[in-house]
Amino acid sequence: MNLSVKIGKLTMQNPVTVASGTFGYGAEYARLIDLNQLGAVTVKGIRLNPVPGNPTPRTAEVTSGMLNAIGLQGPGVDGFIKKYWPFLRELKVPTIINIWGTTVEEYAEVARRFDALGGVGALELNVSCPNIKEGGAQFGTDPKLLAQVVAACRAATTLPLITKMSPNVPSIAPLAKAAEDAGSDALAVTNSFPAMAIDIETRRPKLANLTGGLTGPAIKPIAIKLVWEAAKAVKIPIIGMGGIQNAADAIEFMMAGATAVAVGTANFYEPQTSLFIIAGIRDYMARKQIVDVREVTSSVRV
Amino acid sequence: MLEQTVTIVSNERDTDQYFRLVVRAPQITPLIQPGQFAHVRILPLKDALLRRPFSIFQVAGDTFSILYKNVGKGTEVLSRMRAGEELSVIAPLGHGFTVPAAGGETPLLVAGGYGMAAMFLLAQRSPQTGIVFVGGRRRVDILCEKDFAAIGWEVRVATEDGSHGEKGLVTQPLLAELKRSAVGRKLFACGPTPMLEAVGKIAEDIAVACELSMDEHMCCGVGTCLTCVIKVKAGDGWEYQRTCTEGPVFDSRSIAWEVAK
Numbered sequence: 001m002n003l004s005v006k007i008g009k010l011t012m013q014n015p016v017t018v019a020s021g022t023f024g025y026g027a028e029y030a031r032l033i034d035l036n037q038l039g040a041v042t043v044k045g046i047r048l049n050p051v052p053g054n055p056t057p058r059t060a061e062v063t064s065g066m067l068n069a070i071g072l073q074g075p076g077v078d079g080f081i082k083k084y085w086p087f088l089r090e091l092k093v094p095t096i097i098n099i100w101g102t103t104v105e106e107y108a109e110v111a112r113r114f115d116a117l118g119g120v121g122a123l124e125l126n127v128s129c130p131n132i133k134e135g136g137a138q139f140g141t142d143p144k145l146l147a148q149v150v151a152a153c154r155a156a157t158t159l160p161l162i163t164k165m166s167p168n169v170p171s172i173a174p175l176a177k178a179a180e181d182a183g184s185d186a187l188a189v190t191n192s193f194p195a196m197a198i199d200i201e202t203r204r205p206k207l208a209n210l211t212g213g214l215t216g217p218a219i220k221p222i223a224i225k226l227v228w229e230a231a232k233a234v235k236i237p238i239i240g241m242g243g244i245q246n247a248a249d250a251i252e253f254m255m256a257g258a259t260a261v262a263v264g265t266a267n268f269y270e271p272q273t274s275l276f277i278i279a280g281i282r283d284y285m286a287r288k289q290i291v292d293v294r295e296v297t298s299s300v301r302v
Numbered sequence: 303m304l305e306q307t308v309t310i311v312s313n314e315r316d317t318d319q320y321f322r323l324v325v326r327a328p329q330i331t332p333l334i335q336p337g338q339f340a341h342v343r344i345l346p347l348k349d350a351l352l353r354r355p356f357s358i359f360q361v362a363g364d365t366f367s368i369l370y371k372n373v374g375k376g377t378e379v380l381s382r383m384r385a386g387e388e389l390s391v392i393a394p395l396g397h398g399f400t401v402p403a404a405g406g407e408t409p410l411l412v413a414g415g416y417g418m419a420a421m422f423l424l425a426q427r428s429p430q431t432g433i434v435f436v437g438g439r440r441r442v443d444i445l446c447e448k449d450f451a452a453i454g455w456e457v458r459v460a461t462e463d464g465s466h467g468e469k470g471l472v473t474q475p476l477l478a479e480l481k482r483s484a485v486g487r488k489l490f491a492c493g494p495t496p497m498l499e500a501v502g503k504i505a506e507d508i509a510v511a512c513e514l515s516m517d518e519h520m521c522c523g524v525g526t527c528l529t530c531v532i533k534v535k536a537g538d539g540w541e542y543q544r545t546c547t548e549g550p551v552f553d554s555r556s557i558a559w560e561v562a563k
Contacts, residue, residue, distance in 0.1 A: 022522075022526065022527070023526055028526045028547075029526065032303065032524070052541070053531070056518065056530075056531060056532075057519050057529075058519075058528065059519070059521045059527065059529040061350055063349045064349045065351070066351070066521070068521075068529075070529070073528050216351060217351075266351075268351075268526075268527055269352050269353050270343070271305060271392075
């Protein structure tokens with residue numbers, strides 16, 4: 001039975017990684033799950049310099065999901081390399097580093113720095129965070145800007161590039177195509193959905209940032225459709241994500257067109273979710289007599 | 303820290319909307335330090351996904367307990383669970399209180415409402431007995447008086463409506479005691495944030511050491527999501543630190559109260 005998949009030139013031993021921002025820098029979960037069982041570890045978004053993040057409250061639970069507006073708090077490239085890379089470098093599974101910037105040049109510079117570091121599995125370009133004023137989503141919603149960011153990073157590194165797509169567009173196809181044409185090796189579909197919740201006792205929004213990104217099972221059917229549409233538009237592989245809680249969810253994303261999947265919000269309440277999913281995919285393949293997990297991708301019958 | 307499925311031994315009403323939940327968790331109990339918490343997934347909750355953090359109240363043999371107030375969707379469902387049912391627990395978590403050394407400081411504990419729950423193990427494991435100051439709005443908000451008395455601690459009560467103990471805030475009897483004598487004493491507090499700030503201010507004014515268990519909205523509980531951050535002094539400025547990991551217990555002098563506003 002083959003579970004391994006390729007994302008550009010990156011080989012994952014199975015199609016399950018974690019979503020950026022839901023898994024810290026890996027080490028935090030090392031006492032609760034065996035990280036070496038994952039397909040890859042994807043770390044929280046990093047820009048060139050340290051970022052303090054947004055005021056609190058930063059998250060709020062909603063029905064079948066949660067809102068977050070963390071604001072990409074992070075240690076910057078140097079802080080990450082010093083504090084977190086020594087641990088990640090020793091893992092047997094690849095690390096996907098999520099990067100972002102406020103200008104095209106900054107994205108390229110961060111890509112260059114991680115290219116020079118050596119040993120990085122892939123870079124995920126975050127062009128879709130809804131919670132920061134500059135950078136993030138503005139690059140993910142305009143095909144021309146998106147192409148500039150991807151092309152600049154492409155010129156800066158030979159590492160596999162995964163473009164993390166915004167769901168907040170009328171149609172994902174032209175953006176997916178723009179990323180592919182500019183040299184992206186893969187797409188990550190999708191990021192969180194802009195959303196809001198209000199405390200009716202205090203009449204205050206539940207997040208200090210007023211709005212945030214909705215994640216969790218509440219968004220899964222919308223994310224499935226986005227993966228399906230993106231898969232029809234491009235030839236490059238897609239990492240599907242959005243409310244995955246179990247193997248059935250993961251398989252559904254793969255059938256819609258994903259080559260691999262990422263577990264996000266579920267890590268927060270059940271850190272072992274990814275491992276349960278890997279086991280569940282094996283069981284499904286055995287039951288359906290599937291010998292290669294790649295057969296599942298885009299196997300939806302329409 | 304361990305993640306385990308644990309069985310409820312008992313789950314009984316204490317006073318009013320407060321409940322005591324005891325679970326059997328033989329691998330977790332030996333690891334528990336005063337001031338740490340358990341992150342509980344209430345398995346029957348289907349559309350509310352996140353775990354709920356609770357201070358660990360008592361440890362007895364292979365069981366530990368929490369003391370919680372029925373305040374929302376999660377605790378409402380929890381309050382209806384019965385012995386024999388299961389919960390998923392990640393525990394013990396967080397950086398707890400510093401247990402005083404033998405012959406060291408005399409601990410003065412300050413608690414607001416169910417903040418009392420976080421203080422019990424500290425009292426039990428402290429080589430010196432001290433005084434616990436507890437405050438609440440009404441008589442029913444004053445918890446575990448008997449538990450502290452049973453281990454030889456003096457309990458001084460303040461209620462805002464005057465229905466039990468001194469009328470007013472818990473900081474009044476605390477301040478009076480410190481004015482009598484602050485030498486060789488150290489404060490430990492857990493409760494609502496305004497109370498913690500007031501206790502921190504008293505500690506600073508009187509120059510007595512103080513540890514505060516900070517209460518901040520929490521999500522993952524293990525340091526990844528960066529939900530529960532508070533502003534802590536760093537160099538000339540401040541930085542965010544995680545209540546779940548660097549805390550919940552912080553030295554009161556390290557909290558950047560002014561910036562936080």
